[in-house]
Amino acid sequence: MVNNEGVFKAVLWDGDGFEDPKKKSKGSNAVQGASAAGTRAITMQLVSFYFRYPVKAFMRLRIDYMAVARAINPQIQAGAAWTVHQSTLGVLAYAVRAHGWRFIPNQVLPPLLANTSMGVILYTSYLQILQHQYAPAGHATKRAYPPPPYWATFTAGAAAGAIQSLFAAPLDAISYRFDVNELTKQSGIQAEPNTRLVPTSFWTYGRRILSEIGLHGVFAGYSLSLAKECLGYGLFFSTFEYVKQQMYYKWLSHYYGHRHRYLHPFGKPTDPITIIRPHWSLEPMFLLGAGASASFASHAVFYPLNRIQNAHLKQLEFIDRSNALAAAGLKKHSYGWWTRYSHAYEQTFKDCKMLAIQEGGWRRWLYKGYMVNTMKSTPSTAAALIVFELVRRKFGEEIGLASIQHDGFEIVL
Numbered sequence: 066m067v068n069n070e071g072v073f074k075a076v077l078w079d080g081d082g083f084e085d086p087k088k089k090s091k092g093s094n095a096v097q098g099a100s101a102a103g104t105r106a107i108t109m110q111l112v113s114f115y116f117r118y119p120v121k122a123f124m125r126l127r128i129d130y131m132a133v134a135r136a137i138n139p140q141i142q143a144g145a146a147w148t149v150h151q152s153t154l155g156v157l158a159y160a161v162r163a164h165g166w167r168f169i170p171n172q173v174l175p176p177l178l179a180n181t182s183m184g185v186i187l188y189t190s191y192l193q194i195l196q197h198q199y200a201p202a203g204h205a206t207k208r209a210y211p212p213p214p215y216w217a218t219f220t221a222g223a224a225a226g227a228i229q230s231l232f233a234a235p236l237d238a239i240s241y242r243f244d245v246n247e248l249t250k251q252s253g254i255q256a257e258p259n260t261r262l263v264p265t266s267f268w269t270y271g272r273r274i275l276s277e278i279g280l281h282g283v284f285a286g287y288s289l290s291l292a293k294e295c296l297g298y299g300l301f302f303s304t305f306e307y308v309k310q311q312m313y314y315k316w317l318s319h320y321y322g323h324r325h326r327y328l329h330p331f332g333k334p335t336d337p338i339t340i341i342r343p344h345w346s347l348e349p350m351f352l353l354g355a356g357a358s359a360s361f362a363s364h365a366v367f368y369p370l371n372r373i374q375n376a377h378l379k380q381l382e383f384i385d386r387s388n389a390l391a392a393a394g395l396k397k398h399s400y401g402w403w404t405r406y407s408h409a410y411e412q413t414f415k416d417c418k419m420l421a422i423q424e425g426g427w428r429r430w431l432y433k434g435y436m437v438n439t440m441k442s443t444p445s446t447a448a449a450l451i452v453f454e455l456v457r458r459k460f461g462e463e464i465g466l467a468s469i470q471h472d473g474f475e476i477v478l
Contacts (some may be wrong), residue, residue: 104197175267212310222302
């Protein structure tokens with residue numbers, strides 16, 4: 066069919082079956098539409114319930130914001146059987162009853178806000194850098210087509226990881242030296258409210274640690290953190306974007322191209338262009354797959370380097386004790402700070418080599434427990450990326466619909 070301007074009208078095809086839309090009856094369309102709408106509503110409710118994670122899903126935890134609340138809970142400390150009182154809300158409710166509402170802003174909000182701010186810095190930096198690497202990504206649209214190449218997303222992710230590692234250095238320094246027992250003793254928080262003292266807030270605790278270790282202590286081991294964050298988040302974002310876009314678009318072109326050739330085996334140049342709208346459930350499936358793939362790819366870097374960092378922490382603890390003795394006048398350093406921290410890396414390598422020999426090789430030691438740990442973190446990682454993608458599209462503008470064009474048909478994204 067041709068309109069008044071001489072342009073062929075498009076044939077709409079929603080991808081819900083192999084039969085030609087022209088041959089569908091009105092009753093069939095109504096039944097399929099109702100069933101599809103009902104299924105879609107139920108599925109989206111389940112998905113939204115499953116992915117209704119707290120703010121910690123947006124970023125991996127550097128400091129557990131529930132550590133103090135669990136440390137003062139008598140049921141948890143006694144190892145009692147799990148009840149609703151040991152859930153997050155139950156533990157917080159006990160802490161508030163025992164020490165008042167000030168417990169929330171003093172002990173819970175500081176680490177929670179610190180963790181969340183690192184996630185905001187990471188994702189915001191990634192989007193800003195990506196639009197400089199690939200101009201179409203900076204347009205205020207819901208999706209960029211053609212999608213950014215792998216090198217652009219990897220570079221943007223690595224740069225965002227470097228920026229985040231710089232801002233996270235003080236937080237990491239606190240987390241490395243974090244001792245919940247020390248915090249509860251100093252704050253006067255007890256398991257029972259009989260001797261309730263004014264709690265020392267997390268802010269005061271963090272400032273005290275940073276003042277004790279100084280700038281050198283804050284950036285001790287930073288090279289390991291920088292390498293981990295750069296390479297890890299480079300793989301994190303590039304894998305997510307590649308599966309979510311390149312693999313998704315290639316699959317659409319292959320699948321719907323085959324279906325189009327099946328329905329129109331004798332297509333002519335004068336035939337109307339078939340407009341294909343992919344099934345609504347396909348993209349969420351690829352989003353979930355992209356999140357899981359990004360989790361496994363990034364943890365292939367995060368997990369082994371975390372094991373090396375944990376070994377390096379022993380050297381940092383030794384340096385902290387030496388610095389404390391020197392500050393008290395009980396010991397005098399034989400070497401400068403640069404020599405001490407350089408020697409810490411050498412000793413870390415020796416310790417890691419010994420552990421690797423005990424486990425039967427570097428690979429066995431570095432990746433021991435990798436699969437179990439990654440599978441536990443995959444749901445929250447996928448949830449974080451889905452939230453990130455939905456927010457990005459929520460504020461995108463409908464400036465034209467992106468589409469994949471082929472001979473005789475067009476896939477509207």
